[in-house]
Amino acid sequence: MPKYYSIKKFEISDDNLKSKYQDYLREVLLGNLPAPALSYEKFIDFEPMFEEVIMKL
Numbered sequence: 001m002p003k004y005y006s007i008k009k010f011e012i013s014d015d016n017l018k019s020k021y022q023d024y025l026r027e028v029l030l031g032n033l034p035a036p037a038l039s040y041e042k043f044i045d046f047e048p049m050f051e052e053v054i055m056k057l
Contacts, residue, residue, distance in 0.1 A: 003056075004055065004056050005053050005054060005055050005056060006053075006054045006056070007051050007052070007053055007054070008051070008052045008054060009050055009051055009052075010050060010051075010052060011050070012049070012050060017044055020043075020049075021040055021043050021044075024037070024038075024043060025037055
């Protein structure tokens with residue numbers, strides 16, 4: 001069976017990770033994401049955040 005996608009892994013800088021975490025906390029406080037919020041360590045261990053899925057035509 002042919003593979004219709006590929007996954008590319010990439011690095012995110014520490015400053016960008018901290019910014020994304022602040023955005024995440026803001027969304028939790030607004031009620032847009034489930035509470036309680038993850039700790040920073042658990043947040044950065046979320047593997048799919050460092051992956052990009054590329055669909056093939």
